[in-house]
Amino acid sequence: MADIIQAENSIKFLGTAGARFVMIKQLRSSGGTWLCLAGKNILLDPGPGSLVRATSSKPKLDPTKLDAIIITHKHLDHTGDLSVMIEAMTEGGFKKRGLLFGPGDALEDGKDPILLKYLRGFPEKTEIFKEGGEYRIGDVSFSTPVRHIHGVETYGLNFRVGGNDILSVITDTKYFEGIEKYYPGKVLIINVVRFEVDPSLDHLSIPEAKRIIEKAKPQKAVITHFGMKVVQAKPWEVAEAMTKELGIEVIAARDGMELSL
Ligand SMILES: [Zn+2]
Numbered sequence: 094m095a096d097i098i099q100a101e102n103s104i105k106f107l108g109t110a111g112a113r114f115v116m117i118k119q120l121r122s123s124g125g126t127w128l129c130l131a132g133k134n135i136l137l138d139p140g141p142g143s144l145v146r147a148t149s150s151k152p153k154l155d156p157t158k159l160d161a162i163i164i165t166h167k168h169l170d171h172t173g174d175l176s177v178m179i180e181a182m183t184e185g186g187f188k189k190r191g192l193l194f195g196p197g198d199a200l201e202d203g204k205d206p207i208l209l210k211y212l213r214g215f216p217e218k219t220e221i222f223k224e225g226g227e228y229r230i231g232d233v234s235f236s237t238p239v240r241h242i243h244g245v246e247t248y249g250l251n252f253r254v255g256g257n258d259i260l261s262v263i264t265d266t267k268y269f270e271g272i273e274k275y276y277p278g279k280v281l282i283i284n285v286v287r288f289e290v291d292p293s294l295d296h297l298s299i300p301e302a303k304r305i306i307e308k309a310k311p312q313k314a315v316i317t318h319f320g321m322k323v324v325q326a327k328p329w330e331v332a333e334a335m336t337k338e339l340g341i342e343v344i345a346a347r348d349g350m351e352l353s354l
């Protein structure tokens with residue numbers, strides 16, 4: 094694939110692992126997603142392997158050039174490499190730079206925080222998410238429209254550049270009625286851990302993702318963050334069937350996949 098990460102707005106999937114076992118066994122990588130929006134480098138949910146995947150990616154992604162790190166929630170598959178990526182973004186703490194965003198139960202004291210204390214003062218600024226919150230990274234604005242149902246404090250994201258809703262990210266959540274109304278992005282990324290609906294788990298399944306895409310009507314949908322059964326079902330075939338059924342392009346993310354927005 095061409096080096097489209099150089100394009101003004103693009104996404105690179107450093108990892109597409111969703112559930113515990115897919116991560117532990119590294120059947121898929123768990124490095125998170127690197128966004129390049131309006132010239133800003135933004136790392137989303139740096140799970141275990143994020144540093145290695147970034148620096149070994151082609152073209153190489155330089156973590157010392159990161160402008161911001163965002164975590165949607167504290168679970169390990171989203172934050173395993175957070176501390177090391179903070180160290181990288183701030184060049185070992187020698188440069189106080191970069192922004193950090195995430196929920197309070199992950200980044201504030203006293204609640205089983207996931208960022209090592211000695212790194213807390215390294216970023217230029219840390220912002221704590223709240224429902225309906227609006228944030229800025231240079232010319233990129235983004236919001237956390239609704240709190241998800243997911244055991245720990247969790248928010249999905251909407252990114253806006255030049256007044257356009259270019260990207261929505263529905264991170265881990267249990268399905269809830271009307272969820273699609275919160276995510277208007279032209280490109281819609283959905284974390285789909287389960288193959289079948291299981292109301293006892295706080296994760297989306299393929300049938301629920303289908304329902305969301307059908308109602309949200311993005312220009313393009315990307316499914317990622319796969320659990321074992323989805324991996325076994327060959328996500329690219331699942332995505333192809335969804336595309337045919339919905340008449341909306343659905344792509345299954347692959348480790349290292351790049352997408353131009
Ligand atoms: Zn997850």
Ligand SMILES: [Zn+2]
Pocket residue numbers: 166168243265
């Ligand atoms: Zn989670």
